[in-house]
Amino acid sequence: VYGLVPLTRNRTVLDLYAAHVKAQSSPEQGLWRVLWTSLEGMPEIPIVHAGSTVQGHTEATTDDGEVALAVIEDDPLTSGSQYTILRVTSGNANFLTNKVRAGDIVRTLFTGDGFGNYVYSEFIVDEVQSEDQLRLLTGPGAPTTVASKIEVWRNLSATEEAAEIALNAGSWGDRRVRAVWPDKIESGGTVMEGYHLAAALAGLTSGVLPHQGLTRLEIVGFTDVQRTIDKFNRAQLDAMAYAGVWIVTQDRFSGHIFTRHAVTTGGYDDINKREEMLTRNVDSISYRFKDHFNPFIGITNVTPSMQARLELEIGKLIRVLQTEAVTENLGGQLINATIIEFRPHLTLKDRYVLILDCEVPYPFNNMEIHLVV
Numbered sequence: 001v002y003g004l005v006p007l008t009r010n011r012t013v014l015d016l017y018a019a020h021v022k023a024q025s026s027p028e029q030g031l032w033r034v035l036w037t038s039l040e041g042m043p044e045i046p047i048v049h050a051g052s053t054v055q056g057h058t059e060a061t062t063d064d065g066e067v068a069l070a071v072i073e074d075d076p077l078t079s080g081s082q083y084t085i086l087r088v089t090s091g092n093a094n095f096l097t098n099k100v101r102a103g104d105i106v107r108t109l110f111t112g113d114g115f116g117n118y119v120y121s122e123f124i125v126d127e128v129q130s131e132d133q134l135r136l137l138t139g140p141g142a143p144t145t146v147a148s149k150i151e152v153w154r155n156l157s158a159t160e161e162a163a164e165i166a167l168n169a170g171s172w173g174d175r176r177v178r179a180v181w182p183d184k185i186e187s188g189g190t191v192m193e194g195y196h197l198a199a200a201l202a203g204l205t206s207g208v209l210p211h212q213g214l215t216r217l218e219i220v221g222f223t224d225v226q227r228t229i230d231k232f233n234r235a236q237l238d239a240m241a242y243a244g245v246w247i248v249t250q251d252r253f254s255g256h257i258f259t260r261h262a263v264t265t266g267g268y269d270d271i272n273k274r275e276e277m278l279t280r281n282v283d284s285i286s287y288r289f290k291d292h293f294n295p296f297i298g299i300t301n302v303t304p305s306m307q308a309r310l311e312l313e314i315g316k317l318i319r320v321l322q323t324e325a326v327t328e329n330l331g332g333q334l335i336n337a338t339i340i341e342f343r344p345h346l347t348l349k350d351r352y353v354l355i356l357d358c359e360v361p362y363p364f365n366n367m368e369i370h371l372v373v
Helices: 011-024 158-170 194-205 234-242 276-296 304-323
Strands: 034-038 044-048 068-074 083-088 105-112 118-130 133-136 144-155 177-181 184-187 190-193 245-250 257-259 336-344 352-359
Touching: 011 034, 034 194, 034 276, 083 144, 158 177, 158 234, 158 245, 177 194, 184 194, 190 194, 194 245, 234 245, 276 304, 276 352, 304 336, 304 352
Parallel strands: 034 177, 177 245
Antiparallel strands: 044 144, 068 083, 068 144, 083 133, 105 118, 105 144, 118 133, 184 190, 245 257, 336 352
């Protein structure tokens, strides 16, 4: 077991998986793993609310954490009956503080069916007049004299949505978490959720050498990624990738679908955390060391003679990893390794401690060319 792909976007469930991956991926546990998640499109976000299920916007923005209550009244400055003045009676909306703006959407007149499903009416904000009052572009056909629940939502531009998706991916901040976009992908006319794409990518990592990167590697089985190529421009995709979004895109001419840059949600400026292949290769090497020394566990003793034998085994495995999976394009899994420390544990007398300084291959992502004439 290596790549875990929960078929959900429920953050509570995903957080449990992330905690499991982190706990298992330690020298003590020796069960190195990674988590694949599917990012969700965010065409709209709540601005004034008492809590939501939208990732990154779950905390209430009303100043007391309670539902904002409001009435809709006639605009006294406009002739005739214009029910466009929304006045909050609960005094907790903080329209100015929450940066409500013209074009935002007010949801009100909520009604439920008794089974947790609600419908509501929507009105467009024309002007924010104070912390607790705004004018609607058009209002209902009659005033609402009994204060009822309101929320304010915002339809996002492509740039704003890209920023929200980036924020979602960046919230993981972990080289063991891969956050994949697009949120939906097509295969022969069937549109499916993006976590099936994440599963395909996780499977693909087991079908290539551990030190083979997935950047620009074609992904078969899918036919269309419109949610990438038709939704965002290059600058928006760059911003998403910098935050740790693993973007799958498509060549418009050949139709080939491929990974734009195989990144983790770890810090982008740290190549050891950013590049997915580095984590996967080092994990593979770690498993090789664990498997190599497993036959000695429990049936040998911590003695000087055994330590000398194990040192020979370490050197032997290093040479194997340098040559075993060598290809012209990739080289070997390991370029070189130096034993920094190998000794019995200072307090746990039944174990050895090995600290190895490894030189591993890095992906060839860029070519810098200088022509001097």
